[in-house]
Amino acid sequence: MEWLLAPISALISIVAVLYLFHYVNKQDSGNKKMQEIAGAIKEGADAFLKREYLTLAYFVIIVAVVLGIFLPEPIWISTDIFNNLSLALAYLFGSACSALAGLFGMDVALKGNVRTTSAAKHGIHKAFPIAFRAGAVMGLSAVGLGVLGLSVVYGIGVARGLDALTNLTIILGFSFGASALALFAKAGGGIFTKTADISADLVGKVELSIPEDDPRNPAVIADNVGDNVGDVAGMGADMIDSYIASLVAAMILGQALSATWGAKMMHLPFILAGLGILASLLGVAVTRISKKGDPGKALNMGTYITCAVFAVLTLFAVTYLEYPFEIWLATVTGLVAGIVIGITSDYFTSINRPPVRKTAEASTTGTATNIITGFSYGLASVLPPLLGIGIATTIAYFVYGFFGIGVAAFGMLSVVGHIVANDAYGPIGDNAKGIAEQSGETEGVVEILDKLDAAGNTTKAISKGFAIGAAGLTVISLLAAYVETVASKVGQHAAEELAFSLMNPYVLLGVFVGLAMPPLFSALVMLGVGRNASRMIEEIRRQFREIPGLKEAKEGVRPDYAACVDIATKGALKELMLPSVLSIVVTIIIGFLPGYLAGYQAGIEALGGYLAGSIFSGLVFALLMANSGGLWDNAKKYIEAGALGGTGSDAHKAAVVGDTVGDPFKDTAGPSLNTQICVMGLVANLIAPLILLLLLV
């Protein structure tokens, strides 16, 4: 019953969340002007999420019905129809947990924004804990809800006396629910946020040369809404979907060792999850700063402490519960890889390093050279993390086979509660600064909030390293889990025939299609942003043209913020469907079509190759887009800080365009790719038994 550590820790974390929520909520919510702005942001964000979830509800219900009909076995041959019901419900439950975590996290972020702004009047040491704890609510509630939900589903299966494989399929349903919703939320939020951001920047900064977050800009509220629905809710969803998927993959790989270990290895991920939550709680508790403290250092210190505590706790647990010592090594491999990948990635996006500096310098010879230079460094930046993932995979494999890879992936993700807290802190600080600027706060307050905002960027490197490294290892474990799932159905001998060799034509065919999926997905969401932004730019220009006195900032003249929020919302909901649905549907086609044409083996092999291909190009593009986007952003900030002619110079104009190109790279397409390949991996795991069942005749 050691696995109960997970739900118990999850409950503790939910109690902590309630306390932190109470803490944030009781802070001063600012003056009337601040509240007005915050109110407008909240209104827009709520409206968007409500419409998004209502739209997705149809989709979720349809998928639940389809899942219930076909899985774990088609109902017409099902031995126990209650299993089908369970899987459908688990899927719905997973979607609900993911949606709830997003909603709740965003709600507290919106509360946190304005309270941080207000507290900044009393110094940085008052403002920092509000922003950080609001972020922690997001991180801890997502982890808590995820683990608790998964434990409930698993516990019910155990209580019903289900065999482990069936129970794992039902859990896959839960994970698929959480990930599919995350994919939609990420794509939708990403399209929303960048539509608003790009439009606001292009008309405001470039065409009219008015500052960022200027209240005259009709898109400014939509932009702030976007930060919340895209960055907070979406980014949390991204991490959590890897987290749950990686937990499930590790369980499947642990179950494959059941002949020797019984349920012991399958339960290990629960134990790691429980310990990770406890370590994250401690990390959250110790993250604070003194009056003159450096928030960036405090955040990173919190991460290091969390990781160290987790490593120590795991060492004790592994010893006490008599797991092989290698398990601990695999866990630490993941943890170290995450940090190392983060630190090397940091080189490419840090404002103090050559890539950003050279990109800024290239801006002096024009926009095109800025773009080419930034993109080139982005291309180069894929090497260190890919090498890191490759080496971590190899080490983990030699430590404990496929299960070692699964444990390494989950080891990296165990502390995700704390990582998400750090990451959600960023947009909260950013928004707080925006509110201060729009409500006309003093320069001192803006300066303090600027420091908070900047600290968010310094921690981004490490949390991004975790996100990408973890996604890489998670999807490799999903691939391994897929192979194990197949092996468990066809028997070991037949499984050896399925070597997933690169020299197998079906595998290669699958790889080639899989390779195209992440670029295709990126293309569709970015074109969505482009189309949407075109509409919004027209609207902003129209308002400046038609509302008298707006441009001149005449007293009492206000733009029509709601019109922009509305455009972003409608557009995002329209554009998110095709890429997300395609990711699921093509996966199913690749599994069944070659199988139907050339026998189940062809389908299984093509699907395995397809997964691998999607991992390969998914990782490359996720890294390329995240890093080039980040470095364009910082090249612009470097110039804005006074270098190379400063704000308003030609170099600055070029850098602004680079930053705008990078926006959908780093905030729309890039981070969605992790979720996309994760969803594809889960779908493959879900349908593998079905392919075998229907075609292995």
Added chain:
Amino acid sequence: MEWLLAPISALISIVAVLYLFHYVNKQDSGNKKMQEIAGAIKEGADAFLKREYLTLAYFVIIVAVVLGIFLPEPIWISTDIFNNLSLALAYLFGSACSALAGLFGMDVALKGNVRTTSAAKHGIHKAFPIAFRAGAVMGLSAVGLGVLGLSVVYGIGVARGLDALTNLTIILGFSFGASALALFAKAGGGIFTKTADISADLVGKVELSIPEDDPRNPAVIADNVGDNVGDVAGMGADMIDSYIASLVAAMILGQALSATWGAKMMHLPFILAGLGILASLLGVAVTRISKKGDPGKALNMGTYITCAVFAVLTLFAVTYLEYPFEIWLATVTGLVAGIVIGITSDYFTSINRPPVRKTAEASTTGTATNIITGFSYGLASVLPPLLGIGIATTIAYFVYGFFGIGVAAFGMLSVVGHIVANDAYGPIGDNAKGIAEQSGETEGVVEILDKLDAAGNTTKAISKGFAIGAAGLTVISLLAAYVETVASKVGQHAAEELAFSLMNPYVLLGVFVGLAMPPLFSALVMLGVGRNASRMIEEIRRQFREIPGLKEAKEGVRPDYAACVDIATKGALKELMLPSVLSIVVTIIIGFLPGYLAGYQAGIEALGGYLAGSIFSGLVFALLMANSGGLWDNAKKYIEAGALGGTGSDAHKAAVVGDTVGDPFKDTAGPSLNTQICVMGLVANLIAPLILLLLLV
């Protein structure tokens, strides 16, 4: 002795080349002004190539020595030291053939340029054959020299009574020589051409709003030189290196069937090469236009005729020489795949299709939306060709196993003589137009040359499809050849252990590193272009600032063209080294380091995975870069043709930046990637026996 068809056809093609050269040479070489400009271009081009080849000579000699020491067996254990000498000489010979084809092709292109301009005064039907036949000299001489050289090397081996495997290793040396030189030439030429192009455009078009090819622009000659050293010499090298590599790969795969077929299958590629040359000659002979003819149609018709003739000849040969009918199917699979890939790629870059139109429309909302939209369509464009390559590979495999893939790849490339003729026609037409504009010809002449230039673009789609499809299949055959090479050394049983499974950690490690190589290479060459362009932009600005009367086009005032040519030359030579050498060195490290640490099997597996990874990301980026670059170019042309405000509008300015970003994509990094992955495949094939020899103890 059927294989002698290849050298005989090659000799015929060389005779044809001499005739065509004579034909081009005897045409009117234009008035004094034209000759002056052409002379300046020739001077710059010769200077560049001379310095490039001299620099590369050191590298080539060092590599030849190293090869001679280690291969086919290290000299300290070599049974016949004459084999080592042969291999080193074959490598040198390959480099020389590649360099010679480039030099000769460029020389005739330079002659063709000005003669086409001059002939345009007498109508399009007079100008067209000159441009096309000058291009044909390039295509046929490259194919002729390549096949003849390879036949000589093979024939010497046969005459010396070498066993087939050793002889194939020596031939690999020849192919490696040709490809490595092509890689350097492609990277160097690509950096040169885009340095000049970007600098000329950014200062000329964007900053000073003077037209393209304006003689006031100090970079205009360098730009024209670049078209020749980059597009003509480089692009020819690109195709020819795939051509020879694919021939060698098919021979290795044919040799693997020697137990059943003797040398018959190994000789098949020679027969296909011979027939392909004959078909190409016929295609060249029938490509002509009437007085009012459409050059684009004529070029495409020539391609279709060549392909049809080749298919028919092959059918006869296969029947007459009693090859299995499946061989013909595999050949045709390659041929059809090439055309289909070309036509689908055309959709994404054609000026009449949505991708280009939408990108042009996006330009009206600014530079950033132009870039995002174009890049997104580029991302989406990778799907059809990847699917095409995947399906062609699968079909070819089922038709005749690995050898089927090799035959399909070479089937696609057999007609490359004609394809290169079409492709080299493009820059010749382009240059002819440039010369007309600079020498102040009448509008009628410029218009005719504009038509010739535009026709080059319409054929580009198909020839690009061939280039990418062929590179894909070629490198897959090189991977298969690598596996066969290993199998032939370790024996079939041990080879089965080396399944190159995606679930093998060394394979995965190799894949991850391999994935990073094409992006890294692209990054290095594009950063090279950026650095170089920055230097040249400063120089152009200086000249406009410091040379009195230059900007105002005062009579007799001329810019210092040579200074720009010099900057481009020095920069290109400096920047081409690191990426090219890295591609070779990392391949060797991946083969030996894991092998050294964990036994030969680890090295062999990691290297196989590495090759596969490089194919995966290499194809994705080659497609992405070629297509997005092409569509940005056409979006600009679409606006220049009068749409969306036409030249000078804000949309046009945005589209010019997009085009400039696309320039190094489509002309520097993109096309070099084919060559890069080809070189990596050849290196892997060369060192595989060495890894086994040194580590299999």
